[in-house]
Amino acid sequence: MNVVTFIRFPRIPLKDRVKISQNWRRGRCRKEAVLKWKNKDGKIILHQKQGSFSMEYSAHNQEVNCIDSKGGVIVSGSRDRTARVWSLSSNRLGECLHTIPTLDRVWSLAISPSQSSFVTGTACCGHVAPLRIWDVESCQLLTCLGTDFRRGAGVLDVVYESPSTLLSCGYDTFIRYWDVRASTRKCVMEWEEPHDSALYCIQSDSNHMIASGSSYYGVVRLWDKRQTRCLQTFSLSSPTSSPVYCLRFNSTHLYAALASALYALDFKGLDSRGRK
Secondary structure (H helix, E strand, O other), X not given: OOHHHOOOOOOOOHHHHHHHHHHHHHOOOEEEEEEEOOOOOOOEXXXXXXXXXXXXXXXXXXXXXXXXXXOOEEEEEEOOOEEEEEEOOOOOOOOXXXXXXXXXXXEEXXXXXXXXXXXXXXXXXXXXXXXXXXXXXXXXXXXXXXXXXXXXXXXXXXXXXXXXXXXXXXXXXXXXXXXXXXXXXXXOEEEEOOOOOOEEEEEEOOOOEEEEEEOOOOEEXXXXXXXOOOOEEEEOOOOOOOOOOEEEEOOOEEEEEOOOEEXXXXXXXXXXXXXX
């Protein structure tokens, strides 16, 4: 499988694109722990990109598990079984606009690119529908995704690709691709983690490539939507086991956050013999 067909390469010379593509396909990369930490922080902290202004506030009665921001609002989800919408406007900064009782722990959420709705992924213990879409302004429930989820099949990450398409993953070891134009009851595609591990996070290039983070040994897998099996696997935390809590990637690098470190995988600088 030629990875060039599904990784986007903006402003990269053609010769380098081929080399980088082969590095992704064969798993050749330079790995580095770029940040390390010991403490966990469950508060919401707002930082100004340019300037020294920052704002810190307690958003929930228990730890904050997920957060997203678009269109002048922040949406947060917590173990306290609520999702909350917060204002980012200068005259109402930090004000809670809505509190949604989800009847379940909120593990993940994402605001739609249209900014008119957001989706929550919950633990599937106190409520039978772990994936629910809400209106941003009224916070009324718009729809539920899927049916017949097993108890405990919580959704640990959800990512929008467009206002009508999104990816989800979680404890039941599946990546699911949803298109609300086709159906809200059944996903249009799905991929199963081969070692029966919970999936903590996913990321997409909005084309054909997906990266997923597993619950054990910092395992990151690369997937092509057009295939059923994963393309490549990386283990970042052996022999000490840690989930991959969050990951991001572009055409040349992949970044993965584990329990105590942020790892960077550089696919740009190695030739066919693994040399820089």
